[in-house]
Amino acid sequence: MTRPPPGRRDRSPTVLLSQDELAEHVGALGRRIATDHPDGVVLVGVLKGALVFLADLARAIPDIDVEIDFLAISRYAPDSGRVRILMDLEADIEGRDVVLVEDMVDTGLTLAYLLRHLGERGPRSVDVCTLLDRPEISDVFVLGYGLHHADLYRNLPFVVTADRAVVAERPEAYVAALYGRETPDLRG
Numbered sequence: 521m522t523r524p525p526p527g528r529r530d531r532s533p534t535v536l537l538s539q540d541e542l543a544e545h546v547g548a549l550g551r552r553i554a555t556d557h558p559d560g561v562v563l564v565g566v567l568k569g570a571l572v573f574l575a576d577l578a579r580a581i582p583d584i585d586v587e588i589d590f591l592a593i594s595r596y597a598p599d600s601g602r603v604r605i606l607m608d609l610e611a612d613i614e615g616r617d618v619v620l621v622e623d624m625v626d627t628g629l630t631l632a633y634l635l636r637h638l639g640e641r642g643p644r645s646v647d648v649c650t651l652l653d654r655p656e657i658s659d660v661f662v663l664g665y666g667l668h669h670a671d672l673y674r675n676l677p678f679v680v681t682a683d684r685a686v687v688a689e690r691p692e693a694y695v696a697a698l699y700g701r702e703t704p705d706l707r708g
Contacts, residue, residue: 533680533694536662542678546573549649550580556647557617560585563649564609564638566630567592569623572666572674573651577621587611591634603630605637614642623666624652652679663687663694673698 537545553561561581565574567590578586592607618638625631631648638646652662661684663669664676670691673680676698686693 533663533682533698535678536657536660536681537665537679539677542576542665545651546576547580550577551582553577553619553647553649554581554584557619557645558584559617560587562587562589562611562613562616562618562643563621564611564613564618565590565621566623566634567607568671568674569666569668570621570651573623574621577649591637593630593634603633609638609641612641613638615644618643618646620646620648622648622650624654624662625650626654657681661687664698 561584563574563578563586565571565588574588578588589609589611590607591605591609594604594606620631620634620638622631625648635646635648651665652667660681662679663673663682664679666674667679668674669682669687672687672691672695680694680698682694
């Protein structure tokens, strides 16, 4: 990925993961889940961010039974370090293999909370499948493929890096470029 020269901020988004790269990555994850859980699996998506990734992942898992369920959580309350479950599972996961599906793991605090929450229900195993891990992309802000800012950009079929300050000031700043209303520089 090309970085802007020191002192100059690059304000245009660039592709981090193209549609083809995502399809290849998700396919590999799906095959691995099938290999690791030959008796079937319950995919638990964390709403809303994991929805797009989970849908593609479920279709990429060959030759085993796949059940899908969801959790919804609150954002961290300021200065509390806590999240709450807003919507809980409907599926009974006792004695079953579960894969928690996340769009991105930032600090791991929410993930640890969710793993404890699921573990209390007596699953045979709980694994984690995440699209992105913050330490691998620590210096970039990403949008698309479920990742959002102000609920925009989730439906992009690729992941882009963007300028956080730009979207913080004007959330819709990249809409025209990323949805084909102008010609963006989308190398990838």
